[in-house]
Amino acid sequence: MADIVITEFMDEAAIRAHLSGFDVRYDPTLVDSPDALRAALAGARGLIVRNRTQVRGPLLDQAPALAVVGRLGVGLDNIDVEACRSRRIDVFPATGANDLSVAEYVVTAALLLLRGAWFASAAVVAGQWPRQRLMGREAHGKRLGLVGFGAIARETASRARALGMTIAAHDPFLPAAHPAWAGVDNLTLANLLATSDVVSLHVPLTPQTTRLVDADALARMKPDAILVNAARGGIVDEAALVDALRSGRLGGAALDVFECEPVDPAGGKAFAGIPNLLLTPHIAGVTVESNVRVSDVTARAVAARLAG
Numbered sequence: 001m002a003d004i005v006i007t008e009f010m011d012e013a014a015i016r017a018h019l020s021g022f023d024v025r026y027d028p029t030l031v032d033s034p035d036a037l038r039a040a041l042a043g044a045r046g047l048i049v050r051n052r053t054q055v056r057g058p059l060l061d062q063a064p065a066l067a068v069v070g071r072l073g074v075g076l077d078n079i080d081v082e083a084c085r086s087r088r089i090d091v092f093p094a095t096g097a098n099d100l101s102v103a104e105y106v107v108t109a110a111l112l113l114l115r116g117a118w119f120a121s122a123a124v125v126a127g128q129w130p131r132q133r134l135m136g137r138e139a140h141g142k143r144l145g146l147v148g149f150g151a152i153a154r155e156t157a158s159r160a161r162a163l164g165m166t167i168a169a170h171d172p173f174l175p176a177a178h179p180a181w182a183g184v185d186n187l188t189l190a191n192l193l194a195t196s197d198v199v200s201l202h203v204p205l206t207p208q209t210t211r212l213v214d215a216d217a218l219a220r221m222k223p224d225a226i227l228v229n230a231a232r233g234g235i236v237d238e239a240a241l242v243d244a245l246r247s248g249r250l251g252g253a254a255l256d257v258f259e260c261e262p263v264d265p266a267g268g269k270a271f272a273g274i275p276n277l278l279l280t281p282h283i284a285g286v287t288v289e290s291n292v293r294v295s296d297v298t299a300r301a302v303a304a305r306l307a308g
Contacts, residue, residue: 001043004302005242007031007052010072011295018299022306034244038062046302048072051282052261055079060087070298070307073098073285075232077205092301096151098285103155105256105284106228107163109200112278113226113252119275137224140164145196146190147212148203148231149174149181156200157184168192195219198228207233220243224251230284233257239258239272245274252276256284 001023006015009028025044030037031052041047048070049055053070060083069079071093084091112118115136121132144160146153149171157167161183168185170192171302189212193199199221203209213227214237221227227250228237238259244250253276260267261282271279285294 005040005044006048007053014295018303030179070302088101094294094297097297098290099152101287101290102284106156106200107159109254122133142197145192147201153202198226199229200228211237218244227253230256235261254278256280283293
C-alpha cells in the first residue's frame, strides 16, 4: 500500500526531492480509473490531485487512513473541504504558485482577441491578404475590469498597466481602505461590466458566483468588449455566451475553464465555428515554470504534514 497517491501530473523532481522518504504511487491514469483509485487509497495517508480528481465523500470513505490532501493549484471546488475537515484531513492548496502564469494568460488572451489579426494565417497562405478586415485594436487606453481582486487579479493588473490599460475591479470582500485599491477604480459589478473593454473573472465557483455572467450580464457589456474566464467553469453561462458571440453582441471571449471538463464532444459543438472565441483546456495556470513551483509547494506541504 502506498503512503502517498498522486492522481494527476506533477513535476517528478519535486517527488524525488521531497517525497523520497515515503512509498509513493505516482499514476496520472488514476484520475480516469475510479475503481483503481479507490483501491489505491485503501491505506494511503496522503493524496495529491489537480482539478479533475473529485475528493468527496464516496472517495473519502475508501481512504480511512487519509490525513492530508495536496492540491496542485489553488481552486478547491473539486475537494469537499467540509468533509475533509470532519475527518480531520488537512487540505493544502498551492497558494500563489501559479499566479504569474494565470496573469500572463489573461493578458495574452486579451491582446490576441483585441488585435484579431492573429487568426489570419490561413487567409495569408491562401493569398487573400485581408489587411483592412483584420485591422484590430490596441490595448493602450482600454479599461480592464477585474471581477474579484485577489492575488492573481492584482498580478494581471500590474501587467495590463504596463501596456497602458486602466484598471477597474469589483470585489465586495476587499475593504475599500486596502492599499491594493490605489490607482484602481472600485466599481459595482454592473458598472464594471458596462464600462470595461476587457472583463476578466477572478472568483471561485460558489452558489453566489454560479452563472454570474449570464445573458443579462453579457447584455450590459460593451458590444465590442472581450471576456476572459480563466477562473472556474460555471461562472459563465456558456449558452448565453455563445449566443452573444454569434449575434455580434460581444467582441470576443477566451474560455480556459468549462462547466464540464473535459468538454463533452456533443456539447462542444456549440462552440464550433466562432472565430472570435479562444478555447484552451484549463491550462492558464500550467506552464513549465509554474508546474515546478506548484509541485514543490505541494510536495513540501504533504511531506511536512505526514512527518508530523
